[in-house]
Amino acid sequence: xxxxxxxxxxxxxxxxxxxxxxxxxxxxxxxxxxxxxxxxxxxxxxxxxxxxxxxxxxxxxxxxxxxxxxxxxxxxxxxxxxxxxxxxxxxxxxxxxxxxxxxxxxxxxxxxxxxxxxxxxxxxxxxxxxxxxxxxxxxxxxxxxxxxxxxxxxxxxxxxxxxxxxxxxxxxxxxxxxxxxxxxxxxxx
Amino acid sequence: xxxxxxxxxxxxxxxxxxxxxxxxxxxxxxxxxxxxxxxxxxxxxxxxxxxxxxxxxxxxxxxxxxxxxxxxxxxxxxxxxxxxxxxxxxxxxxxxxxxxxxxxxxxxxxxxxxxxxxxxxxxxxxxxxxxxxxxxxxxxxxxxxxxxxxxxxxxxxxxxxxxxxxxxxxxxxxxxxxxxxxxxxxxxx
Amino acid sequence: xxxxxxxxxxxxxxxxxxxxxxxxxxxxxxxxxxxxxxxxxxxxxxxxxxxxxxxxxxxxxxxxxxxxxxxxxxxxxxxxxxxxxxxxxxxxxxxxxxxxxxxxxxxxxxxxxxxxxxxxxxxxxxxxxxxxxxxxxxxxxxxxxxxxxxxxxxxxxxxxxxxxxxxxxxxxxxxxxxxxxxxxxxxxx
Amino acid sequence: xxxxxxxxxxxxxxxxxxxxxxxxxxxxxxxxxxxxxxxxxxxxxxxxxxxxxxxxxxxxxxxxxxxxxxxxxxxxxxxxxxxxxxxxxxxxxxxxxxxxxxxxxxxxxxxxxxxxxxxxxxxxxxxxxxxxxxxxxxxxxxxxxxxxxxxxxxxxxxxxxxxxxxxxxxxxxxxxxxxxxxxxxxxxx
Numbered sequence: 001x002x003x004x005x006x007x008x009x010x011x012x013x014x015x016x017x018x019x020x021x022x023x024x025x026x027x028x029x030x031x032x033x034x035x036x037x038x039x040x041x042x043x044x045x046x047x048x049x050x051x052x053x054x055x056x057x058x059x060x061x062x063x064x065x066x067x068x069x070x071x072x073x074x075x076x077x078x079x080x081x082x083x084x085x086x087x088x089x090x091x092x093x094x095x096x097x098x099x100x101x102x103x104x105x106x107x108x109x110x111x112x113x114x115x116x117x118x119x120x121x122x123x124x125x126x127x128x129x130x131x132x133x134x135x136x137x138x139x140x141x142x143x144x145x146x147x148x149x150x151x152x153x154x155x156x157x158x159x160x161x162x163x164x165x166x167x168x169x170x171x172x173x174x175x176x177x178x179x180x181x182x183x184x185x186x187x188x189x
Numbered sequence: 190x191x192x193x194x195x196x197x198x199x200x201x202x203x204x205x206x207x208x209x210x211x212x213x214x215x216x217x218x219x220x221x222x223x224x225x226x227x228x229x230x231x232x233x234x235x236x237x238x239x240x241x242x243x244x245x246x247x248x249x250x251x252x253x254x255x256x257x258x259x260x261x262x263x264x265x266x267x268x269x270x271x272x273x274x275x276x277x278x279x280x281x282x283x284x285x286x287x288x289x290x291x292x293x294x295x296x297x298x299x300x301x302x303x304x305x306x307x308x309x310x311x312x313x314x315x316x317x318x319x320x321x322x323x324x325x326x327x328x329x330x331x332x333x334x335x336x337x338x339x340x341x342x343x344x345x346x347x348x349x350x351x352x353x354x355x356x357x358x359x360x361x362x363x364x365x366x367x368x369x370x371x372x373x374x375x376x377x378x
Numbered sequence: 379x380x381x382x383x384x385x386x387x388x389x390x391x392x393x394x395x396x397x398x399x400x401x402x403x404x405x406x407x408x409x410x411x412x413x414x415x416x417x418x419x420x421x422x423x424x425x426x427x428x429x430x431x432x433x434x435x436x437x438x439x440x441x442x443x444x445x446x447x448x449x450x451x452x453x454x455x456x457x458x459x460x461x462x463x464x465x466x467x468x469x470x471x472x473x474x475x476x477x478x479x480x481x482x483x484x485x486x487x488x489x490x491x492x493x494x495x496x497x498x499x500x501x502x503x504x505x506x507x508x509x510x511x512x513x514x515x516x517x518x519x520x521x522x523x524x525x526x527x528x529x530x531x532x533x534x535x536x537x538x539x540x541x542x543x544x545x546x547x548x549x550x551x552x553x554x555x556x557x558x559x560x561x562x563x564x565x566x567x
Numbered sequence: 568x569x570x571x572x573x574x575x576x577x578x579x580x581x582x583x584x585x586x587x588x589x590x591x592x593x594x595x596x597x598x599x600x601x602x603x604x605x606x607x608x609x610x611x612x613x614x615x616x617x618x619x620x621x622x623x624x625x626x627x628x629x630x631x632x633x634x635x636x637x638x639x640x641x642x643x644x645x646x647x648x649x650x651x652x653x654x655x656x657x658x659x660x661x662x663x664x665x666x667x668x669x670x671x672x673x674x675x676x677x678x679x680x681x682x683x684x685x686x687x688x689x690x691x692x693x694x695x696x697x698x699x700x701x702x703x704x705x706x707x708x709x710x711x712x713x714x715x716x717x718x719x720x721x722x723x724x725x726x727x728x729x730x731x732x733x734x735x736x737x738x739x740x741x742x743x744x745x746x747x748x749x750x751x752x753x754x755x756x
Contacts, residue, residue, distance in 0.1 A: 036424060043510040044559050046414060046455075048426070062333030063321060064355035065371050077424075132252060132421040138516030144251030147336030150355045155344050166253035166339045181422050182254050225613060232699040233748050235603060235644075237615070266613075321610040327705030370611050440711030441699060442733035443749050510630055522629030525714030528733045533722050544631035544717045560632050 027067040028153060029098035030055060031089060033113075034075040035106030037142050039134040050075035054135045055104065058146050066150060069098070078106020078113075078130075086116040093121055100153045103128045104146075107176055107183075110162055114171035118160040127153040129163045132181050216256040217342060218287035219244060220278060222302075223264040224295030226331050228323040239264035243324045244293065247335050255339060258287070267295020267302075267319075275305040282310055289342045292317045293335075296365055296372075299351055303360035307349040316342040318352045321370055405445040406531060407476035408433060409467060411491075412453040413484030415520050417512040428453035432513045433482065436524050444528060447476070456484020456491075456508075464494040471499055478531045481506045482524075485554055485561075488540055492549035496538040505531040507541045510559050594634040595720060596665035597622060598656060600680075601642040602673030604709050606701040617642035621702045622671065625713050633717060636665070645673020645680075645697075653683040660688055667720045670695045671713075674743055674750075677729055681738035685727040694720040696730045699748050 032038065032053040039048045055070050073092055074085060093101055105113055107130045114128050129149035131142035149163040160171040164183040173185050221227065221242040228237045244259050262281055263274060282290055294302055296319045303317050318338035320331035338352040349360040353372040362374050410416065410431045417426045433448050451470055452463060471479055483491055485508045492506050507527035509520035527541040538549040542561040551563050599605065599620040606615045622637050640659055641652060660668055672680055674697045681695050696716035698709035716730040727738040731750040740752050 036421075039424075041511060041515055043414075044556070046426070048424070058333075059355075061328060061330060062337075062355060063330045063353075063371060064333070065373075066355045133419060136515065136517070137419055138514070139250060141250060141252045143332045144247075144253070144336035147333035147355065148251075148340040151337040151340035151352070151357070152344070154357075155341070163340070164252075166248075166251060166255045166336065167343075168340070178422070182252060184254075225610075230700060230704055232603075233745070235615070237613070322608060325705070326608055326703065328703070367611070436711075437733075439706060439708060440715075440733060441708045441731075441749060442711070443751075444733045517628060519628060519630045521710045522625075522631070522714035525711035525733065526629075526718040529715040529718035529730070529735070530722070532735075533719070541718070542630075544626075544629060544633045544714065546718070546721075560630060562632075 025067075026100060026154075027069050027098050028150065029093075029096045029101045030068050030070045031092055031101065031103045032070060032072040032075070033078075033081070033085070033089060033103060033105050035078050035104060035110075035130045036134055037104050037106075037131040037140075038075065040136050041134075048134070053104070054142075055146075058135060058143055061143060062147055064150065066154075068150075076106075078109040081106070081109050081113065083116075086113050089113060090117055090120045093117060093124060093126060096124075099124045099158075101126045102146075102149050102153055105130050107132065107164070107181075110164075111171070111174050111176065114160050114162055114174070118171040121160065123158050125153055125156050125158055126160045127156070127163050127168070128161070214256075215289060215343075216258050216287050217339065218282075218285045218290045219257050219259045220281055220290065220292045221259060221261040221264070222267075222270070222274070222278065222292060222294050224267050224293060224299075224319045225323055226293050226295075226320040226329075227264065229325050230323075237323070242293075243331075244335075247324060247332055250332060251336055253339065255343075257339075265295075267298040270295070270298050270302065272305075275302050278302060279306055279309045282306060282313060282315060285313075288313045288347075290315045291335075291338050291342055294319050296321065296353070296370075299353075300360070300363050300365065303349050303351055303363070307360040310349065312347050314342055314345050314347055315349045316345070316352050316357070317350070403445075404478060404532075405447050405476050406528065407471075407474045407479045408446050408448045409470055409479065409481045410448060410450040410453070411456075411459070411463070411467065411481060411483050413456050413482060413488075413508045414512055415482050415484075415509040415518075416453065418514050419512075426512070431482075432520075433524075436513060436521055439521060440525055442528065444532075446528075454484075456487040459484070459487050459491065461494075464491050467491060468495055468498045471495060471502060471504060474502075477502045477536075479504045480524075480527050480531055483508050485510065485542070485559075488542075489549070489552050489554065492538050492540055492552070496549040499538065501536050503531055503534050503536055504538045505534070505541050505546070506539070592634075593667060593721075594636050594665050595717065596660075596663045596668045597635050597637045598659055598668065598670045599637060599639040599642070600645075600648070600652070600656065600670060600672050602645050602671060602697045603701055604671050604673075604698040604707075605642065607703050608701075615701070620671075621709075622713075625702060625710055628710060629714055631717065633721075635717075643673075645676040648673070648676050648680065650683075653680050656680060657684055657687045660684060660691060660693060663691075666691045666725075668693045669713075669716050669720055672697050674699065674731070674748075677731075678738070678741050678743065681727050681729055681741070685738040688727065690725050692720055692723050692725055693727045694723070694730050694735070695728070 038053050040051050042049050105128050110128050127149045129145045133140040135142040152163050152168045162169045162174050175186050177184050227242050229240050231238050294317050299317050316338045318334045320329050322329040324331040341352045341357045351358045351363050364375050366373050416431050418429050420427050483506050488506050505527045507523045511518040513520040530541050530546045540547045540552050553564050555562050605620050607618050609616050672695050677695050694716045696712045698707050700707040702709040719730050719735045729736045729741050742753050744751050
């Protein structure tokens with residue numbers, strides 16, 4: 001077993017070295033779907049609403065030098081997300097030429113969308129992320145989560161993941177705890 | 190070669206699965222050394238200075254649920270960092286019971302400290318990170334970098350890395366571009 | 379007429395000088411009634427709500443050295459403000475030992491409350507103010523408006539005023555323009 | 568005496584009514600001279616410096632609807648302000664067609680500049696203001712002070728004043744307390 005682990009470790013480093021060569025020219029695709037992340041306050045009506053995504057602003061704030069390509073697929077509250085919306089997201093992921101994809105998404109149904117994507121896509125690394133507080137409200141976790149999601153998506157093997165609270169979760173072992181607002185595993189592996 | 194890569198991929202997934210079991214109880218050690226990250230504005234003198242670290246505040250903002258243990262080793266500008274300081278950091282990393290360590294550090298000599306650590310420590314995953322703008326100045330990249338560093342440190346194999354600008358760099362292939370303020374590779378791998 | 383104006387100017391200065399003596403020991407009463415000013419974002423429900431007032435925080439941010447005394451009368455959206463609520467505000471103003479009073483209030487019905495107060499109170503300087511964006515959302519006009527209201531209340535003669543957008547308005551010549559979200563005069567004086 | 572005070576009060580109200588007619592078309596001149604207010608953090612050198620003034624941004628944030636006209640006279644630390652600089656400011660105030668003028672200024676020598684202006688200008692209302700924390704650093708008192716200065720300048724009679732900490736001070740009875748960073752009277756009136 002020890003020999004195997006050592007073997008794995010060597011292979012792991014080989015893989016990382018190979019991957020780094022690829023990484024250099026790799027573009028990360030970001031699909032925007034809305035969610036708390038991009039909500040704004042309408043000062044005339046006093047209501048929260050969607051205008052434009054703040055992803056570019058966040059990437060600039062993070063002094064991010066990764067190659068990214070941002071496409072807004074929709075701007076909706078994740079409670080309003082239907083199977084048709086998820087179909088659009090899945091199709092977009094499949095058609096994208098990039099193999100590493102981030103999806104910004106409302107937190108309430110993030111796990112449902114992750115599941116829908118995992119059923120259809122096996123050969124790409126897809127990381128869903130979001131925020132508990134709108135970016136525009138100052139005290140947002142969005143910048144932290146984006147830094148985290150961009151890091152995980154560069155390294156994790158193919159699969160569908162959720163990056164929240166500094167962690168990554170496999171799509172099939174994750175839920176949002178409604179009381180705490182934090183993501184957690186459903187069961188220990 | 191194809192068979193090897195497939196083999197690697199399987200082993201990689203096995204490793205990730207194994208690692209996940211460990212991750213659950215893993216504590217990440219964070220050593221604070223100062224740097225722009227934690228600088229504050231002294232409104233009486235109009236000068237920048239160090240008071241306390243804002244790491245806990247940043248982790249709370251990111252709604253981070255990882256187990257972390259923060260120790261402030263020093264609070265200095267990285268231009269003032271001597272070999273003695275680096276010795277303290279290295280010793281602290283070696284003595285730490287954790288295998289995954291983040292070091293917050295000024296950006297100007299971050300690469301030098303990474304080199305000093307890499308010479309002495311081979312069996313831990315150490316990620317150095319920092320900020321171009323103090324956290325207290327509102328528009329800081331610190332929260333993004335912390336999210337990124339915490340994610341990389343959970344997954345990268347043993348070694349010393351720098352996490353800045355959404356990327357990770359090996360200690361021996363990284364420099365800060367003084368004109369742009371961005372980190373970059375010294376050579377293509 | 380010129381002589382009169384000159385006379386007024388002298389008297390005006392005399393008044394200011396007299397007033398200044400009083401000002402030194404003057405406490406300004408602040409009544410909090412809620413409004414956008416103090417709204418917060420509930421990250422578990424995604425809704426805006428009231429918790430505590432941020433007035434003390436704002437005064438600290440402004441390094442305000444005026445003597446103020448803050449009392450929260452209610453924490454409601456101004457669209458929910460009834461005649462009973464206005465009765466409470468008026469009674470509180472009358473009973474207050476201070477002659478200079480600021481009321482934080484939602485903008486939608488601020489003018490209505492000003493009118494209700496003006497009918498009952500003649501001998502105090504009362505300034506209503508509010509915000510278009512919650513203080514907690516970073517880009518709030520609240521701090522500006524508070525600085526403005528605190529300044530106007532120290533100098534304006536007895537009467538009921540609204541301080542918004544850097545201006546003061548008499549209670550009987552003010553409306554909120556629902557399209558622009560700005561306050562304006564109803565007619566030229 | 569009572570009759571006199573009542574007389575003054577009536578005249579005061581008449582004056583306010585007259586003034587309001589003028590106010591409507593009044594433009595407030597704002598002269599920018601630098602100071603902490605407009606300092607920024609140079610992320611390449613780690614030093615504080617001046618770029619452009621943020622006055623327009625602050626006025627927009629405050630949803631200010633006053634007519635203002637902003638001119639940048641200089642962008643310097645107030646410790647570097649010489650008699651020549653003060654000459655330029657005084658000349659600019661004299662030549663300005665506006666009678667109500669705000670000057671943004673570093674806090675360290677604000678009182679000195681106020682004195683220099685008071686010696687030369689008797690017939691205008693001039694209010695100097697500044698900030699203890701740069702506007703760009705998030706937690707600035709600048710927005711509060713600007714709201715306050717704009718309010719005082721509309722109402723105070725001719726003279727030179729300092730507006731800081733929510734108060735106004737006559738130029739000849741004001742000093743900055745170096746220990747607390749707050750402005751205070753030199754003597755009771």
